[in-house]
Amino acid sequence: KAGVTQTPRYLIKTRGQQVTLSCSPISGHRSVSWYQQTPGQGLQFLFEYFSETQRNKGNFPGRFSGRQFSNSRSEMNVSTLELGDSALYLCASSLLGSRLAGLANTGELFFGEGSRLTVL
Amino acid sequence: TQLLEQSPQFLSIQEGENLTVYCNSSSVFSSLQWYRQEPGEGPVLLVTVVTGGEVKKLKRLTFQFGDARKDSSLHITAAQPGDTGLYLCAGSNSGYALNFGKGTSLLVTP
Numbered sequence: 001k002a003g004v005t006q007t008p009r010y011l012i013k014t015r016g017q018q019v020t021l022s023c024s025p026i027s028g029h030r031s032v033s034w035y036q037q038t039p040g041q042g043l044q045f046l047f048e049y050f051s052e053t054q055r056n057k058g059n060f061p062g063r064f065s066g067r068q069f070s071n072s073r074s075e076m077n078v079s080t081l082e083l084g085d086s087a088l089y090l091c092a093s094s095l096l097g098s099r100l101a102g103l104a105n106t107g108e109l110f111f112g113e114g115s116r117l118t119v120l
Numbered sequence: 121t122q123l124l125e126q127s128p129q130f131l132s133i134q135e136g137e138n139l140t141v142y143c144n145s146s147s148v149f150s151s152l153q154w155y156r157q158e159p160g161e162g163p164v165l166l167v168t169v170v171t172g173g174e175v176k177k178l179k180r181l182t183f184q185f186g187d188a189r190k191d192s193s194l195h196i197t198a199a200q201p202g203d204t205g206l207y208l209c210a211g212s213n214s215g216y217a218l219n220f221g222k223g224t225s226l227l228v229t230p
Binding site: 033035041044092108109112113 | 164
């Protein structure tokens, strides 16, 4: 089955601009999580959506926001970009919380290839 | 935030050598996962451990979950160049919001 698809794969923005990243989860997965990955901080959790509701949120400023649509596709937006926002943004989907998962589900994440954002 | 410390941060070895990487925390986790990430790709799950003291083997990789469910180790026997990548551990409680360590970057040279 098709994996997690993220678009765009690469993008370059300048400070002050905003950016929107898109993620299409694996069919049947209703949980979508977003992570920021940088060499210095590693993988940091941004937020998680399930059935169009934000269920968990990491410790990021309000410039970082997201949403999920009824078909489980998700977008994240970063406004007023800063140099430090340059990173690989990873989306992951899972069966977590789905009745298909069962009690044994431990939340395996299926990651996309990421969107590489460079802020100049 | 439940911090996961991974060590070593970098590891460069020759093909055929054995190695162990560690994942430690002061927090207890209900489950712990190990992922491997190759350049230009997202992390891929290797294993999930859920029981204290549990040992799982995946070909040449052996994973162990500490008795107190606060730490884990990954041992690779006879490393191969294909094992090169970033190894990440991630802990979870009740299956929500995985917390990742910063990873161990492994380079295996022929």
